[in-house]
Amino acid sequence: MLIEQPPHLYRMLFPNTVWRIEDPVRKTVYLTFDDGPIPEVTPWVLDLLDKYAIKATFFCVGDNVRKHPGVYRRVIEKGHRVGNHTFHHLQGWQHTPGKFLENADRAKELIDSPLFRPPHGHMRMNQCKKLQDAGYRIIMWDVVTRDYSRFMSPEQVLENVKRYTRNGSVMVFHDSLKAEKNLRYALPRAIEWLLEEGYSFERIPLRKDT
Numbered sequence: 426m427l428i429e430q431p432p433h434l435y436r437m438l439f440p441n442t443v444w445r446i447e448d449p450v451r452k453t454v455y456l457t458f459d460d461g462p463i464p465e466v467t468p469w470v471l472d473l474l475d476k477y478a479i480k481a482t483f484f485c486v487g488d489n490v491r492k493h494p495g496v497y498r499r500v501i502e503k504g505h506r507v508g509n510h511t512f513h514h515l516q517g518w519q520h521t522p523g524k525f526l527e528n529a530d531r532a533k534e535l536i537d538s539p540l541f542r543p544p545h546g547h548m549r550m551n552q553c554k555k556l557q558d559a560g561y562r563i564i565m566w567d568v569v570t571r572d573y574s575r576f577m578s579p580e581q582v583l584e585n586v587k588r589y590t591r592n593g594s595v596m597v598f599h600d601s602l603k604a605e606k607n608l609r610y611a612l613p614r615a616i617e618w619l620l621e622e623g624y625s626f627e628r629i630p631l632r633k634d635t
Contacts, residue, residue, distance in 0.1 A: 487532030
């Protein structure tokens, strides 16, 4: 559970970041996809979301946007929201705050969004503050499906969705080659289950008041 749904104490280490967006009126979930866009997986995700008329938020790696601008453009044209996932998918713990911010700013040249998610969810508290001071809205998560893990079966990924999702959950999938097998099984079944449970789907707001 420390991975799939981070405890309150861990969340407190990063104040003013977004983990969950609870709606007082209706059951809502926020689908997010990390590590794309790539032509092998992202278009399939977009087609599936179209099938269910669902909008999501894609945290894009800047270098993938550079390599696959057409796929990135399609994400935006479909009405989905985008966010910054650094240019080189940097793991924050391995870099200085200045280097981490510099890489995020490089991605920002291609990704027009204030939303930011640290790759692997790893960053130091001083990196978090530096990013926030620079105007980024940092989006963490309430549920990590672990679709990227070779130790997880597709059925286990789906079970993570069913076990941990609650009103306001920000849920992480990955439109990546590493996650593809688990994603193709779990995502459509997760969507069907969430709809049956009465959830609606929203994009991550760009600002706290939107």
